[in-house]
Amino acid sequence: xxxxxxxxxIPSVSRLxxxxxxxxxxxxxxxxxxxxxxxxFAIRAQQMESKDGSATVTPIxxxxxxxxxxxxxxxxxxxxxxxVAASQGIRIRRRPPTGAPLHYVGPxxxxxxxxxxxxxxxxxxxxxxKDTEVSQLKERKPLSALKKAMENAPPARDFVGALKAAHLxxxxxxxxxxxxxxxxxxxxxxxxxDPVEIxxxxxxxxxxxxxxxxxxxxxxxxxxxxxxxxNAGVKCPLLCxxxxxxxxxxxxxxxxxxxxxxxxxxxxxDLDIKYMTKICKLLGLAALVEVHDEREMDRVLGIEGIxxxxxxxxxxxxxxxxxxxxxxxxxxxxxxxxxxxxxxxVGESGLxxxxxxxxxxxxxxxxxxxxxxxxxxxxxxxxxxKLFGKDISL
Ligand SMILES: O=C(O)c1ccccc1NCC(=O)[C@H](O)[C@H](O)COP(=O)(O)O
Numbered sequence: 001x002x003x004x005x006x007x008x009x010i011p012s013v014s015r016l017x018x019x020x021x022x023x024x025x026x027x028x029x030x031x032x033x034x035x036x037x038x039x040x041f042a043i044r045a046q047q048m049e050s051k052d053g054s055a056t057v058t059p060i061x062x063x064x065x066x067x068x069x070x071x072x073x074x075x076x077x078x079x080x081x082x083x084v085a086a087s088q089g090i091r092i093r094r095r096p097p098t099g100a101p102l103h104y105v106g107p108x109x110x111x112x113x114x115x116x117x118x119x120x121x122x123x124x125x126x127x128x129x130k131d132t133e134v135s136q137l138k139e140r141k142p143l144s145a146l147k148k149a150m151e152n153a154p155p156a157r158d159f160v161g162a163l164k165a166a167h168l169x170x171x172x173x174x175x176x177x178x179x180x181x182x183x184x185x186x187x188x189x190x191x192x193x194d195p196v197e198i199x200x201x202x203x204x205x206x207x208x209x210x211x212x213x214x215x216x217x218x219x220x221x222x223x224x225x226x227x228x229x230x231n232a233g234v235k236c237p238l239l240c241x242x243x244x245x246x247x248x249x250x251x252x253x254x255x256x257x258x259x260x261x262x263x264x265x266x267x268x269x270d271l272d273i274k275y276m277t278k279i280c281k282l283l284g285l286a287a288l289v290e291v292h293d294e295r296e297m298d299r300v301l302g303i304e305g306i307x308x309x310x311x312x313x314x315x316x317x318x319x320x321x322x323x324x325x326x327x328x329x330x331x332x333x334x335x336x337x338x339x340x341x342x343x344x345x346v347g348e349s350g351l352x353x354x355x356x357x358x359x360x361x362x363x364x365x366x367x368x369x370x371x372x373x374x375x376x377x378x379x380x381x382x383x384x385x386k387l388f389g390k391d392i393s394l
Contacts, residue, residue: 085269089295091317092124092267094245095131121317122184126218127267130243133217138248146248149255154230156284159209159237159260160307163344166208167366170392173357175384176239176346177207178371179229181220185319188220190375195225196232198380203236205381206393209260210234211369214242214253223256230257239288243267250279260286260308265296266316274303281305288346292316297329301337307344310369314349321350327363335364354389 082093096117119125141149166174179202181193190198199210212229213221219241226240240258242249245267253261261280263273273289280287290310291297300306311326326347330338338345347360348369357368370387377383385391 088269123316126243130245134246146251153255154257157237157259159286162208162237163367173361173368174208176209176211176369177202178211180213180371180375184218196228199229199234201381203234205384209237211239211241214240227256247279254283263287263289265291265300310346310348312348326360330364
């Protein structure tokens with residue numbers, strides 16, 4: 001199967017310079033710019049500011065000219081990504097708003113958009129870190145290498161099918177049990193952390209699918225944990241719980257044996273979600289698209305072909321958990337639309353008791369994603385029975 005897609009669509013912002021490929025656009029690994037770009041921002045000279053504030057313009061060589069244009073184009077693309085995202089109500093910026101490169105001679109307004117380099121919240125910090133991490137990983141393992149590795153990956157399993165079957169079997173929300181060692185809000189949740197042992201206990205306890213944290217820095221997870229669980233013969237399909245900002249990560253997840261990935265609407269503009277869900281379809285992966293509020297829910301409902309929507313009760317900016325978020329987002333027309341389209345809703349975060357499960361089920365969820373309350377039990381399998389108030393493995 002030819003699983004690689006080339007990215008065609010670029011957000012149509014009137015001021016967007018016309019590039020052949022954009023390096024920072026999802027899935028694009030090479031930047032190809034005409035050497036004498038007709039872009040309105042084409043740079044023909046290096047502009048430096050002298051001590052007295054006057055500008056000096058020095059001619060630059062062909063080589064440094066193309067290096068400079070590359071740096072400037074990347075910066076411009078970053079600015080436009082933030083601009084497109086902001087126009088959709090996305091507050092998370094993809095990377096720090098560094099000032100324009102010194103030699104930038106583009107519109108003045110862009111040079112003014114530097115708000116400082118401090119992330120505004122934990123999600124933004126994670127995303128900025130991820131941006132650097134993924135760029136480095138991509139250099140070590142380009143897409144062509146992932147394509148080869150994918151040939152040896154175990155086949156993708158039916159994540160959505162497993163959830164539907166479990167819900168039908170028990171009449172309760174199907175469980176995606178999270179293999180989670182630590183989190184920014186809780187610190188270390190489980191000291192003696194053996195991902196395979198936990199995965200086996202979850203499977204035995206009746207979980208339909210597992211969610212495995214891949215992020216190392218903030219959650220002490222890893223892609224290797226996904227691989228180890230898959231290779232250990234655990235049958236529950238696996239969600240790669242990662243902060244995806246680049247299509248490269250989806251291919252990487254597949255090479256490690258993932259069956260599903262997470263797309264966070266608070267981070268990804270609509271076009272990225274559309275593009276990434278298409279890639280998932282090609283690779284046989286399910287996409288769980290996560291929302292936190294009405295605005296994100298409406299954006300996601302505006303995208304065709306979404307099968308799984310996760311409502312996160314945790315505000316990823318403040319860490320506050322409120323299960324009534326699930327209820328609020330499923331009320332009225334939104335709930336009707338979701339029902340008509342047969343979209344499966346996953347209630348996520350902050351679920352600790354049978355009452356919590358009953359509350360979100362009543363609100364309309366058919367699946368729950370649970371980490372802390374079960375992973376911290378000595379036997380996480382028994383933790384599942386405690387959470388549901390009964391043994392759901394039977
Ligand atoms: O859990 C966090 O502290 C966190 C912080 C920032 C971004 C994401 C975060 N968690 C991811 C999740 O959504 C949860 O791991 C998942 O829903 C399970 O939640 P819980 O049952 O409350 O452990």
